Amino acid sequence: MPDIRLEGLTRRFGAATAVDDVSMVFAEGTVTCLLGPSGCGKTTLMRMIAGLEVPTAGRIRFGGRDVTGLSARQRGVAMVFQYPVMYRTLTVAENIGLPLARDRGLSAAQRCARVDEVLDVLNLSAQRDERISGLDMGARQKVAVGRAIARRCDVVLFDEPTTNVEVHAKLQLIRAFKEFRRRIRQTVVYVTHDQTEAMTLADQIALMQAGVLSQCAAPRVLYDQPDSEFGGWFLGSPGMNFLDPVGEDGGRVRFAGIARAVAVPEGGMAGLRAGIRPEYVRVFSQASAGRVAGRVTGNCITIGGQHLLTLSVDGAELKAKVPPGGGMVPGSAAYVECPAANVMLFRNGQRLFEPSVSWSSPLR
Ligand SMILES: Nc1ncnc2c1ncn2[C@@H]1O[C@H](COP(=O)(O)OP(=O)(O)O)[C@@H](O)[C@H]1O
Ligand SMILES: [Mg+2]
Numbered sequence: 001m002p003d004i005r006l007e008g009l010t011r012r013f014g015a016a017t018a019v020d021d022v023s024m025v026f027a028e029g030t031v032t033c034l035l036g037p038s039g040c041g042k043t044t045l046m047r048m049i050a051g052l053e054v055p056t057a058g059r060i061r062f063g064g065r066d067v068t069g070l071s072a073r074q075r076g077v078a079m080v081f082q083y084p085v086m087y088r089t090l091t092v093a094e095n096i097g098l099p100l101a102r103d104r105g106l107s108a109a110q111r112c113a114r115v116d117e118v119l120d121v122l123n124l125s126a127q128r129d130e131r132i133s134g135l136d137m138g139a140r141q142k143v144a145v146g147r148a149i150a151r152r153c154d155v156v157l158f159d160e161p162t163t164n165v166e167v168h169a170k171l172q173l174i175r176a177f178k179e180f181r182r183r184i185r186q187t188v189v190y191v192t193h194d195q196t197e198a199m200t201l202a203d204q205i206a207l208m209q210a211g212v213l214s215q216c217a218a219p220r221v222l223y224d225q226p227d228s229e230f231g232g233w234f235l236g237s238p239g240m241n242f243l244d245p246v247g248e249d250g251g252r253v254r255f256a257g258i259a260r261a262v263a264v265p266e267g268g269m270a271g272l273r274a275g276i277r278p279e280y281v282r283v284f285s286q287a288s289a290g291r292v293a294g295r296v297t298g299n300c301i302t303i304g305g306q307h308l309l310t311l312s313v314d315g316a317e318l319k320a321k322v323p324p325g326g327g328m329v330p331g332s333a334a335y336v337e338c339p340a341a342n343v344m345l346f347r348n349g350q351r352l353f354e355p356s357v358s359w360s361s362p363l364r
Helices: 041-049 092-101 106-121 139-149 166-181 195-201 219-224 229-234
Strands: 004-013 016-026 030-035 056-061 078-081 154-158 187-192 204-209 212-217 241-243 245-249 251-257 262-264 272-276 282-284 291-294 301-303 308-315 316-322 333-337 346-347
Touching: 004 041, 016 056, 016 212, 016 229, 030 041, 030 195, 030 229, 041 078, 041 154, 041 187, 078 139, 092 106, 092 139, 106 139, 106 166, 106 219, 139 154, 139 166, 166 195, 204 219, 204 229, 212 229, 229 241, 229 272, 229 346, 241 316, 251 272, 282 316, 308 333, 308 346
Parallel strands: 030 187, 030 204, 078 154, 154 187
Antiparallel strands: 004 016, 004 056, 204 212, 241 272, 245 251, 251 262, 272 346, 282 333, 291 308, 291 333, 301 308, 308 316
């Protein structure tokens, strides 16, 4: 089973650059999610890996073999698209078995066993003899997944397979996906704009922004250690808060909502911002050292058993996720603490990695 290596992969359409100089590795047998907002180049990147789109520049290697000039068929990859293409008058089992008919190395009995295994993995055995035309989108998409994995290609590519599927069927599809991963090892590239899906399915997430690979890391690392403001903002619901400096004194800077100051990093104040995720912001009804006074401004929305508060502190807007029952309503006075350990510094959108970042004791 090969890994996939991209080297300086670029695709331009006229003056527009859809994919811009992407270099990365998809380790063999792992799932990589290409994640990013609509139009950031995910599909174009996937189509180049598939051999459906010709790169303007760069190379693609499967396990050391340069496949850049090979057709889709020569590369031996299977694909699942957003809109499944299927034979509506054939049954579920017939659709899954169809691509296997071309494989002359397989006997009829082997083909049949392969189809049965896939039906079992995807929990489709009960529908094996139903026609596609009678199935809902969720079941159809499962069949499309089944057809792609039945071929046992080394590489399987998925382009937003759950986008047109209703919520319940979507969860089923994700469960089926995890089950097939457990039973059949293939190198998988999975395109999605849905961060929850990426966090659930991926061994590594490749986060894209405007054609550029922003960061590639394990889901938890990407979430906890974003190396750009974009990563902090795109992951999380809502994403990270970003706070501007509100004062500089004696070589130290303080940011809105944060009671401590930090030594001004090398390079000065230009483009400097602090970031903290809403779940780390602590909100109290009493003043105390280390807390900055503010006010609740936004309605409290409950997400997954937690309250989301919108606060105003030092003239900045801050979101906080807090346990319910704190008695905070719009208009309430609120005292905010941003623990120094959870605050990151960014300059011009890029994370500053400074082992020496040391925060003062509370100034307020
Ligand atoms: N065949 C094409 N011709 C011209 N522009 C294209 C073509 N395919 C994609 N693009 C452009 O490239 C950019 C990336 O598109 P795409 O890869 O589909 O993004 P995503 O899948 O992340 O939504 C978009 O601006 C899109 O309009
Ligand atoms: Mg797309």
